[in-house]
Amino acid sequence: MPWKGEKNPYKIWVSEIILQQTRVQQGEKYYRALLKKYPDIAALANANESELYKIWQGLGYYSRCKNMLQTAKMIVNDYNGIFPHSYDDILKLKGIGPYTAAAIAAFAFDLPYAVVDGNVIRILSRYFGIESPYQSAKEKKQFELLAQKLLPKKQSASYNQAIMDLGATICKPQSPLCESCPFAKKCYAYIHGRISELPAKKSKIILKDRYFHFFIFENKQSIFIQQRNEKDIWQHLYSPYRIEKQKINLTEYPFLKGLKYSKIPERYTQKLSHQKIHGFFYRMEVNNLDCIQDLQLIKIPKARLSIYAFPKMIISFFEKNNYL
Ligand code: SF4
Structure with a gap:
């Protein structure tokens, strides 16, 4: 793990945010890519949002990305670009909860906070x-209090690292x-x-099951997409035009009138922490752009699809159907 033994709070923070919802093996390449593009807090604070989302593409839980950008800007503006040194100040940063604050405080500054992973x-x-x-909150508190009680206050970083290593190598989930x-x-x-x-x-x-119908509008070498700005999953990512409905009757949608479409027979699914998304895709060649002008779509050349950040399910569709 490239972040092991790391003392730089910026790098610890990046690794912890990535690992909040991601396995170590998958997270490592994102960690390297992020640090290569944004080697320090100032570089991240100046990041172009679309480029950052593109690097994050595939990791999921995109609110982490948005919070990281806000936090980097806050550290630059309110703390002169220096990562705060106290647990309470770290905890005030957007996207940082007690676990991440404890990890940064203990590993970067050797402060006496137990890390409970x-x-x-x-x-x-x-x-x-x-x-x-x-x-439950009560059960979590029980573990956190016990871990804090066991922590030798003057060797916080090495104790935290040692107990995590013991769990990873000796007290393993299977066959310890x-x-x-x-x-x-x-x-x-x-x-x-x-x-x-x-x-x-x-x-x-x-x-919770959700049913998304995606419409791939194409016009010669162009394709139409939209950015997802509503407070929901996949916020800030791009997608083809989408209707959410379990069973859809396409004749109900006036903008589809006169458009020839082909439904992709395959159903795509993606599991999120609390939702299962069922995706259906329809391809449509649009000759008269007036039909879709009210849908607030962005027209882009198909060849430039790869520079936009899409949810995993849509990338799978694009890859399988030779768009990417
Ligand atoms: S379960 Fe085995 S490996 Fe884990 S703490 Fe107990 S003795 Fe050690």
Whole structure:
């Protein structure tokens, strides 16, 4: 992991924001790409928003990107471009919650804040035999208080790194290496044969199904897209014109009258944390642009599609159908 042992708060912050919803393996290439383009906070504060979103494309949870840009500008304007040095000031920054603030405070400034990630939760659950999952606010508080109590206040950075490493390499989710673990003698889960049951499973989130119909309007070598500005998923990304409806009757839409379309038989799906998106695509050649003039679409050459940031599902469609 390129951010391991890092002391630069800007780089720690970038890595933590990426890792908030992304696995390490996937996050690493985004981390490198972001730092290459924006090597410091001033460079990020001056970033062109579209270029930043393009680098972020595929990572999901795009509000992270928007918050990063706002935070970088705030640090430049309000803190002279110097990352704040106290936990409370770090916590005030947009997009930074208690976990990320603790990670920056501990790793960059060696401040006494315990970092509670999945590795730490697993070790604490198993070692102390904690039966509740890390889910409700009350349950989270229980873990955070315990982690904070265990933290040696003068070796915050190395302790936090050590416990996270122990979780990643010894107390692994599957087949932990208990024989090599320095805590085996007093570990509740090891002594009582409860390793596979701890940490306790979170209750399942029921995903909400949403049905999106995308209309690929084409005119010779041009294609029409729109930017998603409403407060919803995929905010700031681009997409073809979209109608959300479970079952659609195309005759209800006057702008489609007289347009010849072909429905792509394949259904595309994408799972988000609380939603499952079902995507249907229709291709339409538009000869008379008056039909779609009220839809507020942007006309771009097909050859320039790749410079816009699209949600994963739409990229899959474009790739499969030779647009990209
Ligand atoms: S003994 Fe096994 S289960 Fe307990 S903390 Fe060590 S690795 Fe984890």
